[in-house]
Amino acid sequence: MTHYKLIYFDARGFGEPARQLFHLAGVPFEDVRISFEELMPGKQSAYWLEMKEKTPFGRLPVLSMDGFELAQSAAISRYLAKKFGYSGKTPEEEVWADAIVDQFKDYMESFRLFIYAQREGKSAEEVKTIHDKKYVPAKNQFLEVIDRILKTNKTGYIVGNGLTWADLVVADHIFTLQNIKKLDDGIHQNLKKYQESIYSLPELKEHIEKRPKSEM
Numbered sequence: 712m713t714h715y716k717l718i719y720f721d722a723r724g725f726g727e728p729a730r731q732l733f734h735l736a737g738v739p740f741e742d743v744r745i746s747f748e749e750l751m752p753g754k755q756s757a758y759w760l761e762m763k764e765k766t767p768f769g770r771l772p773v774l775s776m777d778g779f780e781l782a783q784s785a786a787i788s789r790y791l792a793k794k795f796g797y798s799g800k801t802p803e804e805e806v807w808a809d810a811i812v813d814q815f816k817d818y819m820e821s822f823r824l825f826i827y828a829q830r831e832g833k834s835a836e837e838v839k840t841i842h843d844k845k846y847v848p849a850k851n852q853f854l855e856v857i858d859r860i861l862k863t864n865k866t867g868y869i870v871g872n873g874l875t876w877a878d879l880v881v882a883d884h885i886f887t888l889q890n891i892k893k894l895d896d897g898i899h900q901n902l903k904k905y906q907e908s909i910y911s912l913p914e915l916k917e918h919i920e921k922r923p924k925s926e927m
């Protein structure tokens with residue numbers, strides 16, 4: 712039996728959809744979590760810097776399977792989704808799930824810009840400019856796209872009438888937006904309900920209750 716080891720930081724972020732895929736499929740995996748502190752500028756330990764050198768692209772997550780190492784969160788989740796039956800039921804559903812995650816990655820560029828501006832200690836004025844001019848417009852556009860798709864599709868899922876890995880990626884980020892107060896309850900009720908419905912899937916409930924708490 713394959714020994715799966717998922718290495719990521721002690722956060723949800725880019726690692727959580729893969730963790731959820733293991734739980735959905737009931738497949739055991741080693742959930743290796745590196746201290747979140749390692750992401751703080753100037754705080755990296757020799758342990759992490761040495762590990763970083765050995766990863767395929769210098770970043771996490773990495774999925775290790777009996778010596779075969781895979782990097783890039785979307786590739787990892789797509790691979791697991793295919794193996795476990797959550798990639799879509801037809802080639803068209805599969806490619807639509809890919810497109811949603813590609814759209815998510817485009818939006819994440821501005822999210823990261825904003826988060827890293829805060830983390831790197833940029834001035835309040837710089838952070839505000841990035842937030843107002845880059846982050847908020849990109850976030851609103853992304854959420855509008857997802858809201859429209861959910862309202863048009865009417866199945867409770869983004870793609871077709873079943874759960875795909877795209878739902879895991881999007882729902883988990885909507886949870887993050889609630890944590891950091893970037894979801895407007897008045898406008899985004901539909902998205903909140905959608906996130907809650909994905910989080911209450913029976914196979915995920917226990918994991919979500921027991922997983923280490925993290926803001927993002």
Ligand SMILES: N[C@@H](CCC(=O)N[C@@H](CS)C(=O)NCC(=O)O)C(=O)O
Binds near residue numbers: 720725750771782
């Ligand atoms: N596109 C990559 C991004 C991965 C990424 O940026 N990982 C960050 C943590 S969220 C990382 O490993 N940072 C540590 C470093 O760069 O030293 C993916 O989706 O996997």
